[in-house]
Amino acid sequence: MTQEVSFLDMKANLATHREDLLQAAANVLDSGWLVLGRETATFEQEYADYCGTKRCVGVANGLDALSLALRALDIGPGDEVIVPANTYIATWLAVSHVGATPVPVEPVEATYNMDPALIEAAITPRTRAILPVHLYGQAADIPAIENIAERHGLAVLEDGAQAHGAKYHGMQIGTGNSLVAWSFYPGKNLGAIGDGGGVTTGDPAIADKLAMLRNYGSRVKYHNEVIGYNSRLDELQAAMLRVKLRALDAENARRKEIATRYLDGLRGANVILPMVPDWADPVWHLFVVRHTDRDGLAARLKADGIATMIHYPVPPHLQPAYRDAGIAEGSFPLTERIHREVLSLPIGPALSDEEVERVIDAVHRHA
Numbered sequence: 001m002t003q004e005v006s007f008l009d010m011k012a013n014l015a016t017h018r019e020d021l022l023q024a025a026a027n028v029l030d031s032g033w034l035v036l037g038r039e040t041a042t043f044e045q046e047y048a049d050y051c052g053t054k055r056c057v058g059v060a061n062g063l064d065a066l067s068l069a070l071r072a073l074d075i076g077p078g079d080e081v082i083v084p085a086n087t088y089i090a091t092w093l094a095v096s097h098v099g100a101t102p103v104p105v106e107p108v109e110a111t112y113n114m115d116p117a118l119i120e121a122a123i124t125p126r127t128r129a130i131l132p133v134h135l136y137g138q139a140a141d142i143p144a145i146e147n148i149a150e151r152h153g154l155a156v157l158e159d160g161a162q163a164h165g166a167k168y169h170g171m172q173i174g175t176g177n178s179l180v181a182w183s184f185y186p187g188k189n190l191g192a193i194g195d196g197g198g199v200t201t202g203d204p205a206i207a208d209k210l211a212m213l214r215n216y217g218s219r220v221k222y223h224n225e226v227i228g229y230n231s232r233l234d235e236l237q238a239a240m241l242r243v244k245l246r247a248l249d250a251e252n253a254r255r256k257e258i259a260t261r262y263l264d265g266l267r268g269a270n271v272i273l274p275m276v277p278d279w280a281d282p283v284w285h286l287f288v289v290r291h292t293d294r295d296g297l298a299a300r301l302k303a304d305g306i307a308t309m310i311h312y313p314v315p316p317h318l319q320p321a322y323r324d325a326g327i328a329e330g331s332f333p334l335t336e337r338i339h340r341e342v343l344s345l346p347i348g349p350a351l352s353d354e355e356v357e358r359v360i361d362a363v364h365r366h367a
Ligand SMILES: *Cc1c(COP(=O)(O)O)cnc(C)c1O
Pocket: 061, 062, 063, 064, 087, 088, 090, 091, 133, 159, 161, 162, 182, 183, 184, 185, 195, 196, 197
């Protein structure tokens, strides 16, 4: 009995960083300083440098990164934010948490990312921002989206939770003046040893506001300017992230190697493969194929010892959480079809060449 090909071998990945992580953890324990100290400040500077921007503010998780960034833009009740219909629900939840309304638009079918051509029709006098997601590790069409935002006086907040290090037109996500919310959840390309998140920005005023919002709305101890949050990236997670950040480019390169082999090896198989526009350089957070009998294919691969996952089975507008929004089934047919057909194949820095070949053979047999 051959061993199962796991979807993402977290244990194997952590083992490769074990000594460095333990040493970094020991340094934090020995310092006796556990919240908002040197490790967090250093990680923030290192990640801002990595992205090619001025500032990073560490927060507790990706959802808070999105919510606090919206608060920093003064978006709240009565406002509308344009979001992808086809995304993980956290993107929508952040908009709802600040009291604003998520207004979904359909994706480009080939890339699964927000379709810039559909944004203008969704703009109303209440629209304040556009919130594109770099889904599965591939950049959304940011220049086109920024162009629309500029013409209508809207902010752009990017959800970079799945795309640390991804590039578009040779530029890295987060570069310059862009405002990006990041998740450092363990399973992301840059993951902590627990929850973590951050916001990068080229605007020091926004960064200062975020630093205030994450810490009870306080810049000066016991002086609270606004109704803030407790949402901080702690010292231990920041120290872990500094170790993982040093390996990010190498791990992304390994993901790209695997994706390149999949794209080549799966040509001619009866699945729709990911499409990469010539201006995009994805970091392959996920390798997502489509099949009309997705559940059958997943079951056959499972029987063959290949683990798969679905990202995602139910779109946000059809979740019970958004029942009150009253968006009927059929309102976003492309998104709904994508959710019925997508299947994520194993990918991750610890996946071996031999496992990749087993996946390719199995998909050819079962698709
Ligand atoms: C993971 C994820 C989030 C939320 O991040 P958490 O750290 O889990 O809160 C937001 N948006 C997208 C697209 C994600 O994949």
